[in-house]
Amino acid sequence: MTSPIRVAVTGAAGNIGYAILFRIANGDLFGPDQPVILQMLEIPPAMKALEGVAMELEDCAFPLLQDMVLTDDANVAFKDVNWALLIGARPRSKGMERKDLLGANGAIFKPQGEALNRHAASDVRVLVVGNPANTNCLIAMRNAPDIPPERFTAMTRLDHNRAISQLARKAGVPVTAVKKVTIWGNHSSTQYPDAYHAEINGRPAPEVINDDAWIRETFIPTVQKRGAAVIEARGQSSAASAANAAINHVQSWYHGTPPGDWVSMAIPSTGAYDTPEGVIFSYPVTIQNGQYQVVEGLSLSDFDRAMLAATGQELLEERAAIEEMLG
Numbered sequence: 606m607t608s609p610i611r612v613a614v615t616g617a618a619g620n621i622g623y624a625i626l627f628r629i630a631n632g633d634l635f636g637p638d639q640p641v642i643l644q645m646l647e648i649p650p651a652m653k654a655l656e657g658v659a660m661e662l663e664d665c666a667f668p669l670l671q672d673m674v675l676t677d678d679a680n681v682a683f684k685d686v687n688w689a690l691l692i693g694a695r696p697r698s699k700g701m702e703r704k705d706l707l708g709a710n711g712a713i714f715k716p717q718g719e720a721l722n723r724h725a726a727s728d729v730r731v732l733v734v735g736n737p738a739n740t741n742c743l744i745a746m747r748n749a750p751d752i753p754p755e756r757f758t759a760m761t762r763l764d765h766n767r768a769i770s771q772l773a774r775k776a777g778v779p780v781t782a783v784k785k786v787t788i789w790g791n792h793s794s795t796q797y798p799d800a801y802h803a804e805i806n807g808r809p810a811p812e813v814i815n816d817d818a819w820i821r822e823t824f825i826p827t828v829q830k831r832g833a834a835v836i837e838a839r840g841q842s843s844a845a846s847a848a849n850a851a852i853n854h855v856q857s858w859y860h861g862t863p864p865g866d867w868v869s870m871a872i873p874s875t876g877a878y879d880t881p882e883g884v885i886f887s888y889p890v891t892i893q894n895g896q897y898q899v900v901e902g903l904s905l906s907d908f909d910r911a912m913l914a915a916t917g918q919e920l921l922e923e924r925a926a927i928e929e930m931l932g
């Protein structure tokens with residue numbers, strides 16, 4: 606029998622946790638022949654709820670779910686894990702400044718990075734979902750010096766999927782007709798959803814859309830602010846779509862990207878396209894054999910460059926606010 610893949614999920618009793626665990630146990634990440642072990646981390650007040658989630662997982666009798674670990678200790682949760690999905694984070698409470706939010710999350714992601722460094726399997730790969738995702742990822746990465754930095758990524762796949770849907774809807778085509786969409790930079794409202802390098806049915810998206818005002822005044826802000834719009838409508842932040850995007854992120858990293866397309870992933874900055882070094886920046890990437898590569902050679906307009914500079918600047922400011930946590 607194939608040996609199981611160990612997947613850690615933090616914030617496992619939260620909203621995204623509830624939407625993602627059942628899909629992982631169902632085999633959505635690695636396929637129908639690959640058993641998994643779920644190693645779920647929560648904080649003490651949520652352990653009882655986590656037990657309830659584990660009861661439900663058990664009640665599904667998933668053939669691929671070989672074992673479960675429930676814990677409030679990161680050292681236990683990350684023991685021998687091959688994949689770590691860091692979803693649990695401290696939400697912004699009333700009156701909290703951005704710097705306080707960054708600091709409160711640093712207090713979570715620094716020890717989690719250290720625990721990954723001590724206990725994870727040598728092939729561990731990390732996806733940070735909990736916000737502010739890029740900077741949380743940077744903190745975890747910098748506190749895990751023995752893990753190659755390129756194994757740390759943050760999620761912009763939800764923004765990427767949102768962008769695909771908006772373009773498909775505008776063009777009146779199925780989502781599968783839209784390729785080469787990019788989310789650049791930070792998973793925040795400064796992100797740059799790039800339609801200019803995208804293709805629709807193999808043609809340049811701007812040519813098919815033929816409405817530049819729509820791209821700048823509707824498409825970009827809609828994708829940037831979609832998270833807030835979902836909260837406004839649902840009273841809670843995106844959970845099922847975020848879980849789905851996290852599944853897609855891991856699927857792409859594990860199985861690779863198809864020819865003629867790419868995905869968006871926030872990764873340790875390579876400096877490509879004049880992006881700032883030393884931050885976690887989202888780029889267009891292709892993936893083969895578990896290795897991602899930034900798409901090279903895209904020609905950027907002045908508008909593209911200004912958008913990249915703005916989101917890069919925000920990431921530098923976030924880094925400056927938590928500099929002392931960078932190990």
Ligand code: NAI
Nearest residue numbers: 616618619620621647648651693694734735736760763847
């Ligand atoms: P939630 O509040 O429903 O669940 C978060 C869970 O994390 C809670 O159960 C909480 O007890 C747990 N938690 C808090 N601190 C923890 C720690 N130190 N260790 C382990 N668990 C801990 O939130 P939800 O909706 O599941 O969202 C989780 C995070 O994902 C939030 O930060 C949210 O902003 C972020 N998010 C990111 C997206 C992205 O595209 N990158 C999209 C949507 C949400």
